[in-house]
Amino acid sequence: MSNATSHAPTIECDLCIIGGGSAGLTAAAGAAQLGAKVVLIESGEMGGDCLNTGCVPSKSLIAAAHMAHGFTAGLKMGVGEGIAPRIDFQAVHDHIHGVIGQIAPHDSVERFESLGVQVLKERAKFTGPDELVAGPHTVKARRFVVATGSRAVVPPVPGLREMEPLTNETVFDITEQPEHLLIVGGGPIGLEMAQAFMRLGSKVTVVDVAEILPRDEPEAATLARKLLQDDGITLFENAKLVDPKRTASGIVASVEVNGDKHELAASQILVAAGRAANVNDIGLDAAGVDFSPKGINVDRRLRTSNRKIFAIGDVAGGPQFTHIAGYHAGIVIRNALFGLPAKVDYAALPWVTYLDPEIAHVGLVESEARKQHEDVQTLVEHFAENDRAQTEKRVEGFIKLVLTNRGKVVGATIVAPHAGELIGLWGLVISGKLSLSAVAGMIAPYPTMAEISKRAAGSYYKPKLFSPLTQNFVKLIQRWLP
Ligand SMILES: Cc1cc2nc3c(=O)[nH]c(=O)nc-3n(C[C@H](O)[C@H](O)[C@H](O)COP(=O)(O)OP(=O)(O)OC[C@H]3O[C@@H](n4cnc5c(N)ncnc54)[C@H](O)[C@@H]3O)c2cc1C
């Protein structure tokens, strides 16, 4: 990367994208293949958080943890008595980085250049409303897209920052198993890491200032809490981390809960307490783009206060997921290349927390639905009634559907192994405005966990279908039928 001030010829293009993470890469690939002249500027690793320090390494770690857990999970079925997994943490590390290496070519400079994108490995900064500098280059574009992402926040706990805690940027680089990992934050990152490290043999303590998983249905959070604690994770909620220190023998800290003080001794500390948008030092003021620490202010077309500049992905201050980054890219392409007024619609937004069992959700949770609709109804079915769940000994989860008083589905939660794969059906029901009868009437293969969706949909019609009125009607028809 060069620090030289601008001397190279000015580059002119249709679309200039800052940031080569999930959002920027999807926008660049789409725009270039549609024939636009695209410049993509990335100062770090191509692929951004998702590939290098987010989804891919975390799910690879979780996959290793799942294998380790299989040794004890099998005992319930008479498999594995006396066998314990031996964890080679250096090999787990190598597995994680091997997966990143497998996927990396898809996000590489070479691939994007082959699609016709001009990639600048520089740090970009706006110098005006339609111009930026990137190393020695000046770039002028018809439209810009800011896709600079987010980074881990270190909360303002005195002494915490000075300890240089692990974050998502460093935790996947460790090659030795932490003996006792203290995790600050019980959101998706904190809990996914808590369960994975615990299953790989570390002792784990999680401290959260509030309750875990606040965006999910409370029933899902309650179940997750119980299962994590049953697994052996120590969970402090509505708790305050006080006076963390690094000593010769490791980390010491106190946790205050309900006026009680608990002393902790851990070997490593990981911060997973939320994200800050990357809005500083990119010249947003010079570009006339309004922003706050939460992110760049955008309208539903993802336009900023400078109509030639869009913001997408984590930096746009909304939901922070890789699939949203990709969705945003599609909206911006329609706006910036075709001049279409495409707008974001989060009515069928899914998210999954990759615990075991997974917590998958789409649309509104019940409490949100009650704010937006009158007479909300819910349908709940438990996997204890599902034959496949019984054979797998995985009966702990459930499905919960949230409906309007007219039976329109506005939200769904599934807690089960692979619930992330099961929730897609309900995303389609919400986005396609399908009726419950479409799901109730489908033929679901037996025995599958997916049958629970048909059962939940069918339960909506049960009271009417099996009512005395229908029974009398059937009796009447039977008299007349030949
Ligand atoms: C541990 C973890 C696990 C996660 N798991 C999941 C998951 O399972 N599923 C899911 O959907 N989401 C998950 N996420 C969230 C997901 O990773 C993000 O929502 C997604 O990566 C955001 O993509 P982005 O392109 O907006 O930002 P980023 O991926 O952060 O990309 C931004 C890029 O911009 C570059 N950049 C910044 N400033 C400049 C500049 N001035 N000039 C040039 N380049 C610049 C950065 O170097 C970076 O590469 C996870 C996140 C973490 C941290």
Ligand SMILES: NC(=O)c1ccc[n+]([C@@H]2O[C@H](COP(=O)([O-])OP(=O)(O)OC[C@H]3O[C@@H](n4cnc5c(N)ncnc54)[C@H](O)[C@@H]3O)[C@@H](O)[C@H]2O)c1
């Ligand atoms: N499976 C997935 O899709 C997935 C996985 C990981 C991350 N992500 C994305 O990354 C984003 C960030 O995840 P995250 O878990 O870091 O953030 P988060 O905001 O979801 O959760 C942070 C947690 O930290 C707690 N917290 C804040 N300050 C604290 C303090 N001082 N002490 C103790 N606890 C504190 C909060 O109460 C909250 O529960 C998520 O919102 C999500 O969009 C997605």
